[in-house]
Amino acid sequence: MVEPGRLRALAVAARRRFAPVLEAADTHRRRALLGLGAALLLTSAAAYALAEIQPDLPARSVVAVSVGNDAPAQTRAIDGADIVFFRSTDVRRQDTVQRLLGRLGVTDPDAVARLAADPRMRVLVSAGAGPEPVRAQVTGRGELLRLAAALPLPRGDAPDFRPVWRELEVRPDAEGGLTVAAVDRPVAVRARLATVVVHGPLSRALLQAGVPQSIGAQVGKVFAPQLDLHRGLAAGDRVSLVYEMHAVDGREVRPGRLLAAEIRTHGRTLQAVWFAVHGDSRGGGYYTPAGQGLEKVWASSPLPGARVTSPFGMRMHPVNRRREMHEGVDLAARLGTPIPSVADGRVTFAGVQNGYGNVVKIGHPGGYETVYAHLDSIAVRRGQAVAGGQVIGKSGATGTSTGPHLHFEFHVAGRLANPLQMARYVPQGRPLPPGEKASFYAATALLRTQLAQASGDDAVRLARVD
Ligand SMILES: [Zn+2]
Structure with a gap:
């Protein structure tokens, strides 16, 4: 049993003994933060050894030592047990869970084995670099204290704008193992x-x-x-x-x-x-x-950019050599070229019709009709609804035709019109449904105000917006 006075004296002695270490740590930290700005911020001598063992350190690593006034904590810190490394790294191409954990400094074999077998960790690694680096807190002994990684966002043509942010989180559990959980984080828009x-x-x-x-x-x-x-x-x-x-x-x-x-x-x-x-x-x-x-709800042509081999209007017919009306345009198209509908509509005819050969006719809202003739094959049925851009058949040379091409017609309210001037007749965009006007103006009022702010304009312009 040590008397209280003696205990106080021991504590003072210990503090005095560890004071230079604390000072050294502080100096290092200052220098690293101010001067170096290096990839690795060191606050204690113990971390130097680790830097040598781990030459393949990730891009970012920060070391934190729990600095207290009590000497035993300092002693442990210098052992490396209480050092916490905050590291982050991106998932790399052909990464494995083991390699990722290696870069994060996780060497605890139980943790590595547990996480390498976890299907969610495997998905994280196989998906490649995520929206943010993988972050980890690891002790100086290579034990994992926490790992967090944003799960990959959807890719491709149709981006997902939902404000969803899901992270994979690994934490120690009560039994001394690790739990892996997907956590939805609140997203502010x-x-x-x-x-x-x-x-x-x-x-x-x-x-x-x-x-x-x-x-x-x-x-x-x-x-x-x-x-x-x-x-x-x-x-x-x-x-x-x-x-x-x-x-x-x-x-x-x-x-x-x-x-x-x-x-x-x-x-x-x-x-x-x-x-x-x-x-x-x-x-x-x-x-x-x-x-x-x-x-745009109407394409300018079923084959934009295709060469016009015969225009709309009066011409000498290439097969029967008579002067007559050419009711559409002929567009150069190799045999088997997929032919899309120029707009949403419904198939009014699909089959063989005299000089047309295989032909598809499509009625469109607003009293328009388009005709696609000399097709090699037909991909739609009469009465079927088709979307703009949907393939209705493949080009060919059926019917009265000198070779593979697309004969394309455009009718407005039952009368022929020049297909090359289709844009003059058709609606440029979908109008708002009549019942939506009020909610449209209400919902977009703020956007219009913000847009005017962004463009740096005055109140006159704001008032003019609609
Ligand atoms: Zn023609």
């Missing part, structure tokens, strides 16, 4: 405003303004029917945007949807706002502030 003045490529201007690439891609797509953003803009043109950013724990983790955009080019102002029509299975679309849909 923020609106961001940006305006860029174009001098060179738009993509560069957006990048310099910190606008995410996927937002730039959405802008290009929204205005594609009206303007080629990569070639159509001139120096001095202005692009203003309102877009979503998803934030987790205050960090902006990924871009969301483009909400509104304005392009001022060559004296024109093009505007788009996002709106979801009630009950629309497509989820929503872009409209002018006046409520005209911007999504």
Whole structure:
């Protein structure tokens, strides 16, 4: 039994003994934070040894030592047991769970074996680099204290804008093992405003303004029917945007949807706002502030860019050598070229008809009809609903034809029209359903205000928006 006075004296002696160590640790930390800014921040001598053992350290590693006033804690810290390494690394190509854990400094064989066998860890690694690096807290002895990784986001043409952020989390459990759980984190959706003045490529201007690439891609797509953003803009043109950013724990983790955009080019102002029509299975679309849909609902041709081998109008017929009306255009197409419908509609005829050979006729809303003739094969039935872009057959040379091509006709209210001038007749975009106008103006009022703010304009313009 030690008397209290003696205990106090021991504690003072211990503090004195460890004081230089504490000072050294502090000096190291200051130097590392201020001067080096290096990949590896060291606060204690013990970490040097680890740096030598682990030459393949990840890009980022921070070491924390629990610094207290009590000497025993310091002694343990210098042993390495109480050092906590905060490390992060991206999943690399052809990674394995073992390699990933190795870069994070996890050497505890039980943890490595447990996680290498976990299907969710395997999915994480096989999916490649995620939206954020994998983060881990590891002791100086290579024991895992915590691992967290954002699970991969959907890829491809149809991005998922739902504000969902799911993380894989690994923590020690009460039995001394590890639990792996998928955790949904709360996501805050923020609106961001940006305006860029174009001098060179738009993509560069957006990048310099910190606008995410996927937002730039959405802008290009929204205005594609009206303007080629990569070639159509001139120096001095202005692009203003309102877009979503998803934030987790205050960090902006990924871009969301483009909400509104304005392009001022060559004296024109093009505007788009996002709106979801009630009950629309497509989820929503872009409209002018006046409520005209911007999504192109009619293609300019079933084969855009194809050579016109015979125009619409009076001509000498190539087969019967008589002067007569050519009721459509002939478009060069190799045998078997897939032929899409130019717009949504319903098949009014599909089969063989005299000089046409195999022919498909499609009726479209608004009193329009399109005809696709000399087909080699037909892919639709009479009465079937077809979507714009849906393949209705393959090109050929059936009926009265000198060789494989597509004969294409366009009828407006039962009368022939020049298919090359189809865009003059057809609706440019889907109009809002009449019952949706009020909710459209209410829902997009804020977007229109934000757009005006982003473009830096005054109240006069705001009042003029609709
Ligand atoms: Zn023809």
